[in-house]
Amino acid sequence: MTDVCLSRHVDGMSHSWRFDGDNPIIICAFCDEMRDAVSGNVLRPSSTVMDNYPGIKDPTSRDRLGLALAEQQVNLIVSLREIREARGLTVDQVAVTMGLSPFLVIQLEAAGTNPTMSAIRAYAKAVGAYFEFTVTAWEDA
Structure with a gap:
């Protein structure tokens, strides 16, 4: 978690x-x-x-789904960063492995950005992490 x-x-x-x-x-x-x-x-x-939900008085099920999806994306990025840190890898080391500048790795780790799936896969590979998805039908609480 x-x-x-x-x-x-x-x-x-x-x-x-x-x-x-x-x-x-x-x-x-x-x-x-x-x-x-x-x-x-x-x-x-x-x-x-x-x-x-800025500007939304009464969030709909779609609004809540959007928030839940965004939270899952943030959790994925944060979890990958935690694995990098646990392995003792620096941003510079990951950047070299990925062939990117350290600034771009920092942006990817910021969790407020919207990286592509290929960028997330490349980052996971660079830090030695595996992730998988479970897709389920949205049931609003």
């Missing part, structure tokens, strides 16, 4: 998880998003989740 809540606060910055007693539940200390500690599934959206 990656430590990114729906409000995009990342551990070590303004976001941190706290455990809820003996329950297998973790809660974002910043925005109160609640997740299952084992699966990482969101049990309660953050108190600031509406900030993710």
Whole structure:
């Protein structure tokens, strides 16, 4: 599970998880998003989740699907970066392996960009990571 809540606060910055007693539940200390500690599934959206829908008073199912897809994309990028860091690889080393400038690798890792799938695959290969997707029908909660 990656430590990114729906409000995009990342551990070590303004976001941190706290455990809820003996329950297998973790809660974002910043925005109160609640997740299952084992699966990482969101049990309660953050108190600031509406900030993710600027200009939309009443988000539709499509709006919520869009947010969920964006969160999965961010989680993928963050997870790949965490693998790079765990392997002790620098941005410069990954950039050389990919044949890119370090600036482009930093942009890819920013998680706020929209890299192509080929760029994500090249990055994963450079850091020695494997990812797979599960596609399911969207069922709005």
